[in-house]
Amino acid sequence: MGQSPRDLDPTVSLLHFFGAEVRRRRCLLGLSQAALGRMLFQHRDLVRKIEAAERMPTKEFVERCDEVLDAHGALLGMWPMLERERSLRSANDAMVYxxxxxxxxxxxxxxxxxxxxxxxxxxxxxxxxxxxxxxxxxxxxxxxxxxxxxxxxxxxxxxxxxxxxxxxxxxxxxxxxxxxxxxxxxxxxxxxxxxxxxxxxxxxxxxxxxxxxxxxxxxxxxxxxxxxxxxxxxxxxASLASPGVSAAFRLVLARAHARRGDKAACCTALLQADADLARRDPADEPAWISYFGEAEVADEKAHCFFDLGWYEPAQREATRAVALLNPCRVRRLGIDTALLASALARAGDLEQACVQARHAVDLAVRTASFRAAHRVAMMLAELHRHRDLPAVHEVAEYAFARSADLSPAAYATVHRPSSTAR
CATH class of the missing domain: 1.25.40 (Serine Threonine Protein Phosphatase 5, Tetratricopeptide repeat)
Structure with a gap:
């Protein structure tokens, strides 16, 4: 008897999203894992492990999969993000964080x-x-x-x-x-x-x-x-920080607590940050923190609420961040719009999620930014479970069609630091 496919949550990581997308496209073509393996010149067990996010694919595997599954660049566009994920898991890569x-x-x-x-x-x-x-x-x-x-x-x-x-x-x-x-x-x-x-x-x-x-x-x-x-x-x-600087520090702490699922500690840090902001006088803040305004505060809060599973507050703060941002902040607008689409999808408002998702793609492709591309990819992972809906399918195909624009070759320019790097 064949093994039952492992349930996947595409939002866990890009590896999970890649595996889910390979499985989806394979099933659409009516291929078994063994049949796909033969077309890729690989064993079916490797296909199974990659679909189950148990194995990191090579670039050659991704390229061949993209061709065989008629993905037209959709799978290949994930490669820079998969490569980074591989590096983060590697104990032997000297250049990883x-x-x-x-x-x-x-x-x-x-x-x-x-x-x-x-x-x-x-x-x-x-x-x-x-x-x-x-x-x-x-x-x-x-x-x-x-x-x-x-x-x-x-x-x-x-x-x-x-x-x-x-x-x-x-x-x-x-x-x-x-x-x-x-x-x-x-x-x-x-x-x-x-x-x-x-x-x-x-x-x-x-x-x-x-x-x-x-x-x-x-x-x-x-x-x-x-x-x-x-x-x-x-x-x-503690004895030197201005209220604005303290607030910026506390918002990072709140983000960390939210990512760890500690709701009480996150809320405490957010309340303390709000108290700092209430005392802030921009004239007394260091010049290097002058960029830190209400849009940045809303962005940090939106990420906190999303990570805690509070999707309506996340929508509110992401909407506020987008409204307050200067239109020249294209990358940040793309990231926050993608976050808004993700929060809408989690809350079940798929129609508005698709509207914001398309807007996020249009913003992201205007920048040479891995972070924007990564956020768009995770937004698509949020929508993946609803791919049977026409609106979701349409926006996902639109994003995949522009995947080449979301994966600029410039990513490779900084993988090896120059002598000035340290």
Whole structure:
């Protein structure tokens, strides 16, 4: 007797989504696992394991599956995300994200007590062109994604201005995350943290720990590390942090608690963040936190509520974030719109979920962004169980038809760091 197919939840991971999509397309063609295996020149047991998310496919398997199952790029478009997932599970990949890699730098930051903490950084006239260039690259990054600007940011690291280098490293780390190169992102962030410690910028160091490294840990599925980082930053900067900075730190902590399913701790952190925000005076906040406004707060809350399974509040906050975002923030609009579609799907409002899903795809394809593509893929995973409905089938095929635009070749440009990476 043949084995009964293992039930799959496509929302667990891209590997589960890939397996579910291979199974769906195989069944539509009336193929058995053995028949598909013969067409792929593989054993049927390998097909079974991949469909059951028990085995990571190779690129060759994905390419051949895409061809044999007439997927027209839909399966191949998942490969960059599958490759990243493989790296996160690998113990032998030197360039993958590792939570313990931050321990030394975070401890140095906690223990370092300079006699005089540096005031807000000032920039000499000779460095202003670099500062303006960095600001312009940040704007382009929001609109076009990391793949469009990463190499230009790396070029700014070749300077003696430590403030400019620190800012460029933080942006380079953010962009490396955006391109699916988590280990490279971690190296950039840690070098920026080391510079902040060396130059006495303690509060900015706390920001790099809680917000930059904390969000990276969340992106890599390490909620426990994200909670530790945010907690360390809050305690290590308690006497220095402005209300806005404290709120940003607490929202990362809330995200970590939500990802771990700790509703009480998440709600406590959110209430504390709201109390901080009520005391905030933008004029007294550091320049590097000036971007942090109501749209960012709504985004963080929407992710918290979605992870906790509170889909109506998640819809409300995601809608609010989208409404408040500047239209030039194309990547963030795509990510939050995809989150809104996912929340609508979970709540059973499939008609509106499909409307928002198509909009999310249209936004995501305008950017060279792994994060946007990943969020769209997970949105499609939410809709996968409803593929028998015409509206869902239509939007899924629309997204798959544009899968090549969601997988820019720029992802590969940061998988091996340059000598400036650390």
């Amino acid at each position: 590792r939570s313990e890699a931050a321990d030394r730098s975070v401890l140095d930051w906690l223990l370092f007590e300079p006699r005089h903490l540096r005031p807000a950084a000032t920039t000499s006239g000779s460095a202003l062109p670099g500062v303006h260039a960095l600001a312009q690259l940040r704007q382009r990054d929001h609109a076009e994604g990391g793949g469009a600007t990463y190499s230009d940011v790396i070029n700014l690291l070749d300077t003696d201005d430590t403030d400019l280098v620190g800012g460029a490293l933080e942006l380079a780390g953010y962009q490396a995350v955006d391109l699916g190169a988590d280990g490279v992102a971690q190296l950039h962030y840690l070098r920026a943290l080391d510079l902040a410690v060396a130059s006495g910028q303690r509060l900015y160091g706390g920001y790099l720990i809680a917000v930059s490294l904390g969000h990276l840990a969340l992106h890599c599925g390490d909620a426990q590390q994200a909670a530790r980082l945010a907690t360390a930053a809050l305690r290590g900067s």
